Amino acid sequence: MAKKRFKVIVVGGGLSGLMAALKICEAGSEVDIFSYCPFKRSHSLCAQGGMNACMDTKGEHDSIYEHFDDTVYGGDFLADQVAVKGMCEGAPALVRMFDRMGVPFTRSAEGVLDLRNFGGQKNKRTVFAGSTTGQQLLYALDEQVRKWETKGQVKTHVFWEFLKIIKNKEGVCCGIVAQNMNSMEIEAFRADAVILATGGPGMIFGRCTASTICNGSAVSAVYQQGARIANPEFVQIHPTAIPGSDKNRLMSEACRGEGGRIWVYKDGKPWYFLEEMYPAYGNLVPRDIASRAIYDVCVNQHLGVNGENKVYLDLSHIPADYLEKKLGGILEMYSEFMGEDPRKVPMEIYPSVHYSMGGIWVDRKHNTNIPGLLASGECDHQYHGANRLGANSLLSAAYSGTISGPEALKWAETGDRGSAISDGELEEARMECVHEYERILKMDGEENARQLYHELGELMNRYVTIERVNADLDYCYEEVKKILARWDNIGVTDRGKWANQECMFVRQLRNMILYALVVIKAARLRDESRGAHFKREFPTRDDEHFLKETIANYDPKTEDPIITYGDFDHSIIKPRPRNYAVAK
Amino acid sequence: MALQKTVTFIIERQDSPTGKPYTQEFELPWRPALNVVAALMEIQKNPVTKDGKRVAPVVWECNCLEKVCGACMMVINGKAQQACCALVDKLKQPIHLAPARTFPVIRDLLIDRTVMFENLKRIQGWINVDGTWEVRIPPRQNPNTAATAYEISHCMTCGCCLEACPNVGPQSDFIGPSPIAQAYMYNINPLGEYDKANRLNALMAKGGITSCGNSGNCVKACPKGIKLTTYLAQINRDVNIQALKNIFDH
Numbered sequence: 001m002a003k004k005r006f007k008v009i010v011v012g013g014g015l016s017g018l019m020a021a022l023k024i025c026e027a028g029s030e031v032d033i034f035s036y037c038p039f040k041r042s043h044s045l046c047a048q049g050g051m052n053a054c055m056d057t058k059g060e061h062d063s064i065y066e067h068f069d070d071t072v073y074g075g076d077f078l079a080d081q082v083a084v085k086g087m088c089e090g091a092p093a094l095v096r097m098f099d100r101m102g103v104p105f106t107r108s109a110e111g112v113l114d115l116r117n118f119g120g121q122k123n124k125r126t127v128f129a130g131s132t133t134g135q136q137l138l139y140a141l142d143e144q145v146r147k148w149e150t151k152g153q154v155k156t157h158v159f160w161e162f163l164k165i166i167k168n169k170e171g172v173c174c175g176i177v178a179q180n181m182n183s184m185e186i187e188a189f190r191a192d193a194v195i196l197a198t199g200g201p202g203m204i205f206g207r208c209t210a211s212t213i214c215n216g217s218a219v220s221a222v223y224q225q226g227a228r229i230a231n232p233e234f235v236q237i238h239p240t241a242i243p244g245s246d247k248n249r250l251m252s253e254a255c256r257g258e259g260g261r262i263w264v265y266k267d268g269k270p271w272y273f274l275e276e277m278y279p280a281y282g283n284l285v286p287r288d289i290a291s292r293a294i295y296d297v298c299v300n301q302h303l304g305v306n307g308e309n310k311v312y313l314d315l316s317h318i319p320a321d322y323l324e325k326k327l328g329g330i331l332e333m334y335s336e337f338m339g340e341d342p343r344k345v346p347m348e349i350y351p352s353v354h355y356s357m358g359g360i361w362v363d364r365k366h367n368t369n370i371p372g373l374l375a376s377g378e379c380d381h382q383y384h385g386a387n388r389l390g391a392n393s394l395l396s397a398a399y400s401g402t403i404s405g406p407e408a409l410k411w412a413e414t415g416d417r418g419s420a421i422s423d424g425e426l427e428e429a430r431m432e433c434v435h436e437y438e439r440i441l442k443m444d445g446e447e448n449a450r451q452l453y454h455e456l457g458e459l460m461n462r463y464v465t466i467e468r469v470n471a472d473l474d475y476c477y478e479e480v481k482k483i484l485a486r487w488d489n490i491g492v493t494d495r496g497k498w499a500n501q502e503c504m505f506v507r508q509l510r511n512m513i514l515y516a517l518v519v520i521k522a523a524r525l526r527d528e529s530r531g532a533h534f535k536r537e538f539p540t541r542d543d544e545h546f547l548k549e550t551i552a553n554y555d556p557k558t559e560d561p562i563i564t565y566g567d568f569d570h571s572i573i574k575p576r577p578r579n580y581a582v583a584k
Numbered sequence: 585m586a587l588q589k590t591v592t593f594i595i596e597r598q599d600s601p602t603g604k605p606y607t608q609e610f611e612l613p614w615r616p617a618l619n620v621v622a623a624l625m626e627i628q629k630n631p632v633t634k635d636g637k638r639v640a641p642v643v644w645e646c647n648c649l650e651k652v653c654g655a656c657m658m659v660i661n662g663k664a665q666q667a668c669c670a671l672v673d674k675l676k677q678p679i680h681l682a683p684a685r686t687f688p689v690i691r692d693l694l695i696d697r698t699v700m701f702e703n704l705k706r707i708q709g710w711i712n713v714d715g716t717w718e719v720r721i722p723p724r725q726n727p728n729t730a731a732t733a734y735e736i737s738h739c740m741t742c743g744c745c746l747e748a749c750p751n752v753g754p755q756s757d758f759i760g761p762s763p764i765a766q767a768y769m770y771n772i773n774p775l776g777e778y779d780k781a782n783r784l785n786a787l788m789a790k791g792g793i794t795s796c797g798n799s800g801n802c803v804k805a806c807p808k809g810i811k812l813t814t815y816l817a818q819i820n821r822d823v824n825i826q827a828l829k830n831i832f833d834h
Binding site: 026040093097104106135143149325450502 | 631652696705710713
């Protein structure tokens with residue numbers, strides 16, 4: 001007997017969305033994928049260093065338990081341990097799947113997958129394709145999805161922007177409204193379930209390592225429709241990025257995994273401060289630790305390169321042909337943008353906003369609190385707790401898709417879906433978005449949206465990154481609320497009917513401002529230091545009060561987030577102090 | 585007081601897919617390491633032309649700004665390239681920006697490259713795996729073959745090679761260098777090899793490898809340094825062998 005076919009909408013064509021789509025196709029159902037860009041241009045491709053999985057091919061007796069423990073410990077015990085355990089157990093099979101799909105992983109002389117070191121782990125556990133692993137994994141899934149497209153089970157909506165979900169009378173998600181970014185037409189689409197896989201909100205910080213499409217707008221939109229956001233204050237600052245005025249370009253942790261050393265001059269001599277401060281892990285401490293150390297050396301001790309906020313990341317002692325094989329792509333990028341050859345001179349780097357551990361609250365099966373709406377990938381809050389280990393993001397993105405896809409089908413088949421929406425209700429949802437867009441087209445105030453955005457980024461970068469101070473966070477919150485009020489006074493110059501990027505940006509900006517408020521408020525209220533969240537006023541972890549997930553709900557009256565705290569499973573590995581100066 | 589150093593752009597614009605192209609001139613302050621995307625972002629903040637006219641901000645496509653996503657390809661001073669890594673200091677001024685007209689223009693510098701993704705269907709650009717489930721046969725691969733695949737797999741479908749190729753365009757149905765090199769990559773994969781004949785037959789058909797005129801422009805245009813002409817030559821050889829096989833198999 002043929003199984004009933006369902007229609008699932010996946011928003012986002014990155015690693016997680018495509019993985020979910022493949023699982024749905026294999027189960028015989030159909031997927032509509034909506035994306036800002038051709039899937040091959042999604043932000044997953046910017047992941048460089050690799051993907052963690054216990055392959056244990058280096059004679060180090062690596063184990064899945066060790067991967068699990070490293071991840072939980074690295075995340076400062078704020079991740080749901082049952083979920084993390086599942087991810088670590090699923091990792092080796094995922095690597096073998098990617099291998100079969102033709103990912104050109106870097107191989108050993110014997111032809112098996114090579115492994116490299118990564119931060120916060122003592123064993124070699126990271127499979128990689130040179131220094132462009134994300135690009136290669138993303139392409140593999142894109143190819144498989146294209147195959148399903150030729151079989152008619154995938155329909156792609158490329159250059160479409162997600163605007164909001166549609167709910168029926170019972171509050172169940174049963175479709176979306178989206179806008180074509182070229183023709184500007186707005187349409188409503190029905191679905192048996194919707195999966196958001198829209199990535200992180202890096203752009204609310206202005207300059208970051210993320211792509212310009214990582215604006216968190218879709219997450220903010222569903223948050224305003226009642227979806228909870230969890231742990232938003234946990235924003236990873238990557239220690240090694242090339243500072244730039246348009247963006248901070250990532251310089252992979254793989255540089256240190258392959259032997260790169262971080263230093264500055266002190267008393268006229270190179271000072272390898274990470275190796276001195278953290279003898280057990282050295283340059284391979286987790287990212288939150290490395291970023292804080294660099295910040296301290298530059299900002300508090302004034303030892304940055306030429307007195308600026310920069311330190312050296314040095315590969316010049318490593319043979320050039322080895323570097324070419326293992327790190328070629330990114331070294332070329334450094335030469336191209338900076339005009340210096342990192343094979344010969346140390347690179348100059350500084351920490352940058354990089355990844356959001358928090359996101360839409362999901363259960364272990366990636367259901368949000370809105371029935372029929374799921375979330376997976378960086379836009380969800382699962383797996384990484386208070387700090388993500390390097391090379392766990394490609395893993396969590398792909399793995400979460402293997403969970404959210406089948407779960408969406410299970411919901412479609414057995415969920416309590418309530419009443420069907422009528423054509424009238426669908427049209428009503430569409431018209432709401434049409435009216436909103438028409439209002440933006442007519443805005444003729446004094447403010448420039450790009451200028452407002454610039455101010456938002458400056459505030460977020462200054463007050464809500466490596467070191468957080470309660471008084472500053474209070475100030476920052478009020479300033480961002482002022483930006484929200486000024487949004488109403490924006491004037492647009494583009495009234496064009498084709499590819500009106502300005503009006504779309506104005507709409508995204510409002511969502512970004514509201515997301516920023518969630519991050520600031522959650523950071524303000526967590527009076528402890530844990531993982532990426534650090535307050536000098538409260539320098540230690542406070543398990544008694546804060547071994548809890550932050551939960552943010554949107555208050556439609558004031559537009560402020562309402563912050564509460566929820567329990568999660570930390571029963572398998574008992575929380576213990578985190579100290580990278582000594583071996584675990 | 586020293587005069588502030590400035591940068592001048594002459595940008596070819598077009599309001600809609602059927603609109604008439606026109607140019608506008610913009611002047612903005614110079615700063616170190618300024619690239620073309622960063623300059624376009626400055627214009628967004630203050631979309632005023634050199635002669636003081638307030639206009640709609642310039643429309644273009646970009647994502648990663650790290651030269652991996654392929655989105656921001658445009659014609660800069662006559663050469664198709666990625667705008668994010670086109671450093672202003674290395675370009676002759678005034679800097680001319682134009683859309684890559686090998687592809688349909690949607691608006692300003694924004695183009696429609698759907699055809700490139702469609703061509704990946706034609707060459708069956710995937711490995712035919714049974715499914716995403718676990719199959720416990722670890723495929724081994726010669727590390728040298730893997731290194732070649734890795735080089736070709738850097739192709740970001742940006743379209744520089746198509747824009748540079750004299751045989752791609754309305755006058756011909758040539759699918760262009762990029763998808764042909766991709767076909768080679770799948771063909772050398774231990775599992776992809778099983779579908780080699782299908783890919784070669786697809787490239788034997790109209791608009792395939794025989795439409796290549798050996799101009800060699802593609803390899804010079806590729807921002808990723810993929811040895812396109814080498815792989816096109818290899819495919820040409822493989823297609824000829826396949827053609828003979830087809831005769832004898834009948």
